[in-house]
Amino acid sequence: MTVRKSLPAPLADLTDRFFYRANIRLKLFYAMLALIVVVIVAINSAGHYIFTRDFLGYLNEQAQERMEDMVPRLEQAYRDNHGSWEFIRDNPRTWFALMKPAIVEHTGAGPAPGPTFTPSDLTGATLRFTLLDTRRQFVIGYPNVGADARLRPLMSNDTLIGWVAQTPFESVIGAVDLRFQQSQFLAQTAIAVIAIMLAAFLVVRISGVLLKPLSRVANATHKLAGGDYATRVEVASGDEVGQLAHDFNLLAMTLERNEKLRREFMADVSHELRTPLGILNGQLEALEDGVLQADEHTIRSLKSEVVHLNKLVGDLYDLSLADAGALTYRKDDIDLAPLLRDTVQMIEDRYRKRGLRIEADLPASMPLHADGARLQQLFNNLFENSLRYTDQGGLLQLHCRLEQQQWQVIFDDSAPGVEAAALGRLFDRFFRVEASRSRAGGGAGLGLAICRRIVEAHQGSIAAADSPLGGLRIRVALPAGFARPDPEHTQESTA
Template sequence: MKRPGITGKLFFAVLATATLVAVAVSAAAQWSFQRGFIGYLNAQAVLRMEAVMPRLAAAYAEHGSWDFLRHRPDSWFGLVGIGPAHPPVPPEPPDSPPAVRPSGPMADMIASDLLGAGRRLSLLDGERQRVVGFPFIMANSQQREIVIDGRSVGWLAMAPIETVTDAAALTFFDRQLAAGAAAVAGALLLAAAIAWWVARVLLAPVRSVAEATHRLAAGAYDTRVALRGQDEVAQLAQDFNQLALTLERNERMRRDFMAEVSHELRTPLAVLRGELEALEDGVHAPTPELLGRLQQQVATLAQLVGDLHELALADVGALSYRRQHLDLVPLVRGELDGLHAAAAERGLQLQALLPATPVTVSGDEGRLRQLLLNLLGNSLRYTDAGGTLRVELAQAETEVVLDVQDSAPAVPDELLPRLFERFFRVDASRARATGGSGLGLAIVRSIAEAHGGRVEARHSPLGGLWLRLVLPRLRRVGEGPAT
């Protein structure tokens, strides 16, 4: 059996909650109405009792005692208004307030004594002994004193209603119950409609994201979700789109990487194969020049394989670093000295601005030499002949900054962030023909990040590229602020 999805679960959750609330409210309303209805009936009975008081007082004044009512229920019922014959009611005193009488659909029921208000009346004499009427005097009975000429001559008691048993009252009560049940049914239908709307409409974006996730998991990295509104679901859709974009970009980079690797490996291998076949066929003689070219292709392959291996180790965090306190000034000066011959060969002017005081960092000397070689070699290789290469080393309070600037050609703005991608080259000005595998700056970034630093690319005032390396500065104990 298929388990219900989030739509069904939400529908039943909202419907169940609304049902419980509606039933609880209806039960509370019925309980409150029942208690209120009985209270209303008792209040009407008290009004009936107040209306009987003047008759009883007039009858006592006429007969002088209650003996005319003892053992004469017909006279009692007639006096309190149950039977058709009872003495006329004397007019009320002019200063007495008007009697409050019921009105509306309940008036006829009360007036006709269907609830037995008259039969629940009891007459007591001055000593509170029962004379006639209802045989039981309950503790919660309503009692009114009958006073004539300032003398208490008796008491009128009314037994309260505990439950509704009268047919007319039960009919009225049943109608109220039916109305309450109808209200509960209407509330449940409304709750069902709202639950369906919530489950279908509000969860539609969630279902859309779920379906898109399935397509993304199947490899459709171009999947996107339409954004609607600005709530949490819209934020979820936006995050999904960003995830899909990242996966699509990573997949494209992976394919480009594989294509670049295969091309970079195939080119020197093709040269080696061709030269070796020529040697085997006797086309070429094994001259020192030919052996030098073969050795150069082998070195290119070894460099490429070494760079790939190093990047792979860096990706998994397995690249080893042996940290020590290093002064970058002699390290940078040594690498620049090694580039003077290559710079002179290309007609490049090499400028170095190095501080006279030590610039100390914590790092691996071999890795930092590799970083400097790749960083300086990149600028030397891709700067037009007759240009300028400027290297400046400085230190701040907490950082060491190495700036490498070169002259034309420049790099377009949109390509600056991609310079540190593997195998990336600027096709127009920094093409494959100038040499390099496209992994140098990627290795620079990996080594910089491993040392807790960063590397940035921007436009150089000299007209070319400005590469900035930032590393944490190691301050010696007792050293003052940097100047």
Template sequence: MKFNLATRLFAAVLSTAVVVAVAMGVGAHVNLNRDFLGYLNEQAVIRLDLAVPSVTTGYRQQGSWDFLRERPDLWYRLLRPAPEDLKVPITERPQASPTPAELTGASRRFTLLDADRQRIVGFDRPADNAVERAVTIDGLTVGWLVLTPFESVSSGAEKRFADAQARTGWLVGGGAVLLAAAVAFWASRRLLRPVRRVAEATHSLAAGDYTMRVPERAADDEIGRLAHDFNQLALALQRNESTRREFMADVSHELRTPLGVLHGELEALEDGVRPLDADALRSLKAEVTTLHRLVDDLYELSLADVGALSYRKAALDLREIIDDTAGAFGERLRSSGLALQLELPPGPLPAFGDARRLRQLFANLLENSCRYTDAGGALRLQARREGRQMLIDLHDSAPGVRSDQLPRLFERFFRVEPSRSRKSGGAGLGLSICQRIVQAHEGRIEARPSPMGGLWLRVELPALG
């Protein structure tokens, strides 16, 4: 039979409480009996020592033990501590207050033996381990006062005391068990209910229901954080699934468009509708280039995901790389109707990195601005050193990006422009690749609103030296 987590927690807490309560009860019972018996015997020995002078005085007054054989009722009076006036006869001694040992019945375990160790009066079964005190008169032993120790708590006030302590111990242990059972029941029901909900929601999530959420508790504890983290996980999975579907739709469109054009061009050439001239070849080559660029971007991201994107880092001049990349984009900027403002320091910007990957980084950033900036606008590319950081800022003019979309710009396949027109976009992979390259160079990249009305992309890279 399989038990759920709540049942097992309840059983574990309850069984632990029962074991502890039983162990405490047994231990208390054993220690009580042992220590209580020790206390009783210590009091009895004290009482024995107090009785020896009184018994000795009684013998001295009477001259023998015969008075006890004739009047055994004087025995317990004789055991009382001797009076200050030792000449007071035993028969005239006043009743003294009982000692603690007498209250526990110790006096009933006293035995008086004569000089030949024959019982005269008192307890009739003295034990072998009895405590003895000699009764001496003028250096001559005339008898023995013997105490038989307590072996168990059997009767009287001591028995009632021991029983009361045992009952109290078992009542406290039973109350502890009941309290533990109540706490275990509450914990198994209240504390584990949210865990059960998370477990059930996890099954639904594993089955593909990414809309599943669990109620979050107001308390900031582990269970509350578990519910919150589960909802964040479900939200991330839902977003990833949505992104995946959008990506499949985007990639299929991006692939279908050039493939459709290629197919139509080839059919037109095959049917003789279009002559095979330089224009036809340029058109075919443009579509192949588009396909090649998309496949290259996907390949770059797949390598970055598994950490296999190769980097050959060396000392370099970042200013020269930016200048060369911007110069290579001259024709692209003119065709897009954009003006580039390049602001670079007069001296070099030494850095340590992969020149080829950094050129790819700045090319992707410029291509992104060319693709999404309205014609007639402007781009401003700035680079400078501040402390141990190289700061590269790329501003472009309208259109801008909403503030809620800025954090998602570097997500793969995310595009601000939702349309799939060939005019404005690729598959939304360029900035994702830029982020991987910057991270591989131990830097960071972020997006902000630009004072020029468009997008501001800032790249921070560590400086050399």
């Protein structure tokens, strides 16, 4: 996006039209086409550089060495011919004889040497030499001496007697150079056409492999956005695209489950609120019609429904705060043992009225850094749950022990038990083992869900299992020991 903003407006519009708005297939083709162009330009530049710098430079160096070799012979010939160049003017035989390389004298130890050729002879360097007089007037040799010719002075007794000019190789190969460039252009054009065809073929193949699963994911995403949470994508590979399809399926499953939970939640909330409101409305209408009298029994019945409604609303509020991470905790160093003893004493009378017994085995002290009020709420809910769902004449055993720096608080009650399939869902909101149970026998299914949020806020864990007494075992694990917080650290937090 930043690159597009930095471009001129016309170029940005062109880029937006041909690249950013193009589909993936065209983007792949553009990318491969750009790569081909870059490679061809690089090859052409490298070939031109090698041809002009290395190859032609080598030829000119060979010619320069040949020119240096012939300079002493030209100077000696000038002196031998009475200080004049007339002996060589219009005499190519003498000129070429002076340009021949020096021949080493034969010693007789081996066969006589044959004609001597050097690389400069094979590349025509001698054909590009020119002899000039002191006024740089043409004497013999290559006639078309240009401004780019390399000049070498000829001296005799410290006096300038002439010049030898070497015309660079590149100045005499105009037609060859043009033919070379044309051959390169034709070869590059053929390579470019073949490369573009190959790129188009590869794009079609790659897009067929990549875009088909991506298109399936895109189509499924449109359906998912439209509310079809049952949409799934086939996972056909183990690469990134396959991982994307797998993650999409997980997302769809999560959304489907959340949508189901949302509908169940709304139905349960409406049911739980409608029941006490309906009873209140019915009893108030009966009071208006004179069917019921405003006596102590009627007022107690109305008050019980208001209490039930208030508890339900309070639980919903606490649960919503816990889900949003806004439930406030004021943690301090406390002793859990007295808190549990007080809770047992407060609820023991209600257990006795239901024909139930409580056996508590608590240590003398249970140091803990926690919010005492929230833990009181936690244990009240657990005692209430056991009170509601334990058969008359049953037993609740409470025992605590220290394991691996954690206090294990274990609630074991007697029959009835809970099916294994339902144990993992006991802490879900509005979940009840028996959906058809009467309101008098159970709550709204929020107590254990709130318990889990409180325990997790204290960095602990809570789990349900079968009890040895034939009922339900709930194990709460909380970190043991007092904290030593920084003096500036606040004790109030949210979770």
